[in-house]
Amino acid sequence: MAKNLVIVGGGAGGGSAAAEAKRNDPSLNVTMLEQGKFVAFAA
């Protein structure tokens, strides 16, 4: 069964964490929660 990862915050740190987690384990289900209207797009 795939593991789930929930990241709170869609800023630079959240996007970087999500990308790195998927690089390490592509089968991870990653959910990023952002309270604002926009997430960072650089990462």
Ligand SMILES: Cc1cc2nc3c(=O)[nH]c(=O)nc-3n(C[C@H](O)[C@H](O)[C@H](O)COP(=O)(O)OP(=O)(O)OC[C@H]3O[C@@H](n4cnc5c(N)ncnc54)[C@H](O)[C@@H]3O)c2cc1C
């Ligand atoms: C005025 C200013 C100008 C800057 N200019 C530059 C620049 O020109 N170049 C540069 O490289 N850096 C710049 N920085 C620094 C850069 O913005 C930060 O280093 C970077 O945004 C930090 O990213 P972060 O993901 O750690 O935090 P944040 O960007 O603060 O992201 C955290 C996110 O978490 C969300 N959040 C918080 N609590 C919750 C919750 N309970 N549920 C859901 N979401 C939540 C917030 O809405 C936010 O989007 C600037 C910073 C400031 C203040």
